[in-house]
Amino acid sequence: MSTTAPVTSRRTLTAWLFSHTRSLLPMLGASAIARIVGNLLNVAILVVAAQALLDVASGVPVSLMTLALIVVALAAVKAALRYLEQFTGHWVAFTALQRLRVLFFERLVPQAPAATSGRASAELTERATRDIDRIEVFFAHTFPPVIASVAVPAITLVWLGVSGDPLLAGIIAVFLALALLLPFVSAGATWRASRGIAADRGRVATHVADDVQGVREVLAFEAERSRLASLGDADASLAAAQRGLARVVGARIAIEQALRAACLVLLLLSGRPVADIVLAVAVLFGLWFKNAGTDDFATGLDAAFAACDRVRSVIEAPPAVADTGALEVPGSGGPEIEFAGVSFAYPGTGSSALADISTRFAAGEWHAIVGVSGSGKSTVAALLTRSWDPDAGEISVAGVPVPELSLDALRRTVALVDQRPTLFPGSLASNLRLARPDATDAALEAALHDVCLGADSLPEGLDTEVGERGTTLSGGQLQRVALARALVSEPRILILDEALSQLDADTARSVRSRIAERFRLDDGGTAAGPTVIEITHRADEVAADGRVSVIDRGALVESGVAGDLLDRHGPFSRLALRDA
Ligand SMILES: Nc1ncnc2c1ncn2[C@@H]1O[C@H](COP(=O)(O)OP(=O)(O)OP(=O)(O)O)[C@@H](O)[C@H]1O
Numbered sequence: 001m002s003t004t005a006p007v008t009s010r011r012t013l014t015a016w017l018f019s020h021t022r023s024l025l026p027m028l029g030a031s032a033i034a035r036i037v038g039n040l041l042n043v044a045i046l047v048v049a050a051q052a053l054l055d056v057a058s059g060v061p062v063s064l065m066t067l068a069l070i071v072v073a074l075a076a077v078k079a080a081l082r083y084l085e086q087f088t089g090h091w092v093a094f095t096a097l098q099r100l101r102v103l104f105f106e107r108l109v110p111q112a113p114a115a116t117s118g119r120a121s122a123e124l125t126e127r128a129t130r131d132i133d134r135i136e137v138f139f140a141h142t143f144p145p146v147i148a149s150v151a152v153p154a155i156t157l158v159w160l161g162v163s164g165d166p167l168l169a170g171i172i173a174v175f176l177a178l179a180l181l182l183p184f185v186s187a188g189a190t191w192r193a194s195r196g197i198a199a200d201r202g203r204v205a206t207h208v209a210d211d212v213q214g215v216r217e218v219l220a221f222e223a224e225r226s227r228l229a230s231l232g233d234a235d236a237s238l239a240a241a242q243r244g245l246a247r248v249v250g251a252r253i254a255i256e257q258a259l260r261a262a263c264l265v266l267l268l269l270s271g272r273p274v275a276d277i278v279l280a281v282a283v284l285f286g287l288w289f290k291n292a293g294t295d296d297f298a299t300g301l302d303a304a305f306a307a308c309d310r311v312r313s314v315i316e317a318p319p320a321v322a323d324t325g326a327l328e329v330p331g332s333g334g335p336e337i338e339f340a341g342v343s344f345a346y347p348g349t350g351s352s353a354l355a356d357i358s359t360r361f362a363a364g365e366w367h368a369i370v371g372v373s374g375s376g377k378s379t380v381a382a383l384l385t386r387s388w389d390p391d392a393g394e395i396s397v398a399g400v401p402v403p404e405l406s407l408d409a410l411r412r413t414v415a416l417v418d419q420r421p422t423l424f425p426g427s428l429a430s431n432l433r434l435a436r437p438d439a440t441d442a443a444l445e446a447a448l449h450d451v452c453l454g455a456d457s458l459p460e461g462l463d464t465e466v467g468e469r470g471t472t473l474s475g476g477q478l479q480r481v482a483l484a485r486a487l488v489s490e491p492r493i494l495i496l497d498e499a500l501s502q503l504d505a506d507t508a509r510s511v512r513s514r515i516a517e518r519f520r521l522d523d524g525g526t527a528a529g530p531t532v533i534e535i536t537h538r539a540d541e542v543a544a545d546g547r548v549s550v551i552d553r554g555a556l557v558e559s560g561v562a563g564d565l566l567d568r569h570g571p572f573s574r575l576a577l578r579d580a
Pocket of ligand 1: 346347373379537
């Protein structure tokens with residue numbers, strides 16, 4: 001998110017945070033009360049000590065033992081209250097962060113994959129982790145200090161004014177009020193700087209993650225210098241934003257110190273009785289030192305709000321598709337799929353990715369969609385799986401328009417295998433069981449056999465560790481494991497989006513025929529297997545008797561049986577000749 005995004009006000013962000021954490025407020029109140037009483041005791045200790053000194057100076061007998069006992073008792077209660085304040089404040093904070101994290105993922109799931117597409121995953125991770133962590137300041141270090149910074153001086157100065165010297169109480173009140181106003185006067189500047197810092201942190205995190213991910217490309221293309229230079233730029237921008245904030249905070253602290261010194265001087269020069277001045281100075285020290293934390297929270301709070309704004313924009317983003325349908329996909333086996341007059345443009349792009357597509361994929365059959373890169377093939381899959389909904393036209397599965405199906409039902413029905421699948425750290429078996437945790441070893445081995453990847457061709461069979469994101473596998477192995485995982489889930493619609501692109505032509509052919517055989521054997525020759533849509537730019541690999549649709553620049557330009565299309569010498573035949 002850039003710093004030029006619309007600014008959400010701190011009031012809106014506060015209301016939003018409380019709306020998600022309302023039940024934690026009583027505990028936050030307990031924290032504030034503990035802080036107020038603790039701070040009052042702090043003033044009391046200094047006042048008791050100052051009064052004892054005055055008594056000694058004026059010859060009044062003082063029992064040192066009694067004095068020590070009073071101070072120790074006050075200090076012990078103060079320590080207990082400090083513990084209570086910290087414990088309750090942090091309990092609230094970490095419980096709130098936990099809730100926000102759960103909410104973040106709950107809201108992200110229905111937005112995905114549209115939400116994650118085009119957004120650097122490191123940026124999203126930064127929002128889900130460090131930005132949420134930064135909100136801790138809002139709960140643990142804001143409300144108890146804010147309330148105490150007003151309540152403690154008010155109570156103390158009323159007491160001083162009534163039982164001591166009203167003029168001296170008034171002087172302290174004026175200077176404390178000025179000091180309390182400082183964070184508000186500089187609020188605009190710290191808020192802007194904090195937002196800039198949060199955005200720059202996101203950019204640096206994305207840059208570093210891209211460099212780590214793409215280190216091979218960086219080395220191979222000798223791009224170290226340019227990548228380091230652009231990282232340096234991002235870093236410099238972050239450092240400049242941090243310096244800007246430091247300047248404002250530094251100026252604020254300097255003014256606060258000057259106010260404190262000026263207040264002290266005025267008290268000393270007030271010409272009031274010494275005893276009153278000593279008590280007033282004790283109160284000043286008791287109040288000012290305890291309120292010094294206000295400056296820290298004022299700065300940390302803006303950082304927390306800036307982080308909160310980034311988290312909120314993800315949580316509150318509307319899902320790309322509404323999950324309002326409730327139907328299941330009727331029947332069994334592979335259903336018929338129909339596109340009727342479907343058009344779609346990706347949000348923010350002016351041009352159509354698909355224009356007026358009407359086609360049918362017959363139940364339980366294997367279809368190919370071919371076309372050059374960027375022609376719109378993957379968009380067909382994205383619309384069928386409801387990553388997005390079409391701008392016009394209708395897609396139906398087994399005669400039911402897809403918005404009438406529940407998203408759960410649709411996604412249980414369809415398995416999409418793309419060319420860059422993700423495996424999770426763990427064993428081959430745990431990855432294969434992703435959608436079917438109860439699948440037997442025999443079922444896993446059968447699926448591996450069907451993708452020409454016998455478990456024995458991997459070092460430890462099903463126990464082989466696949467490494468983070470499948471990094472210990474070759475590209476072709478990774479694709480086949482992903483395909484086997486889809487087979488284990490027994491989908492009724494199987495979409496292969498360039499899912500065999502890293503295999504040599506012979507292996508790809510074997511995989512196709514084994515999968516076709518698997519379903520033919522399963523259903524005894526009838527069409528009970530899944531409806532398969534294979535998206536590929538390799539027209540020459542489509543079997544002569546296979547059904548094929550050709551897409552060009554978002555339009556369906558030809559469809560039929562591959563052998564017939566070859567004889568027509570149209571778009572399909574041109575693609576096949578180009579590839580051969
Ligand atoms: N998430 C997206 N946001 C914006 N535009 C997109 C997005 N995904 C794809 N496009 C654009 O939509 C058009 C069709 O893309 P699509 O991925 O469907 O093509 P494709 O035929 O599958 O390409 P390839 O064979 O290279 O994967 C392209 O112009 C592409 O740039």
